[in-house]
């Protein structure tokens with residue numbers, strides 16, 4: 001059994017050795033999981049596994065059995081309202097082509113769950129494994145700072 005975005009999935013024997021990224025995209029149609037390099041370098045395939053940022057191209061389905069996965073599709077509400085972190089990426093101008101964005105957002109979310117008010121240096125460190133070929137990193141760091149202020153105002 002694997003829980004993905006709150007839904008339980010039974011896993012057949014035949015799927016166990018499939019890359020997790022491919023299973024999420026091809027079998028569950030969660031195409032927000034982007035496949036770039038497929039060798040663990042670009043971070044575009046990042047998902048949360050038990051709230052830790054993991055590269056799904058470097059995991060097999062069997063590695064995820066018994067764990068809880070969150071993809072970018074699991075962040076927004078049913079009515080389409082974006083998660084505050086997603087909205088912050090929009091508001092900070094941190095998206096161009098958007099290919100890196102799901103992985104960036106999920107890596108940033110893993111950080112913010114651990115550290116409600118990271119410094120810019122800590123944000124850069126947490127996102128160093130996520131590559132963006134368009135936007136540059138300034139606005140992405142701005143977005144994570146903005147999200148922290150919105151998500152955790154009481155602790156500021």
Ligand code: FES
Pocket residue numbers: 034035036037038039040041042043044045046055056057058
């Ligand atoms: S596709 Fe997984 S790290 Fe690049």
Ligand code: FES
Pocket residue numbers: 094095096097098099100101131132133134135
């Ligand atoms: S917005 Fe295009 S790769 Fe980051």
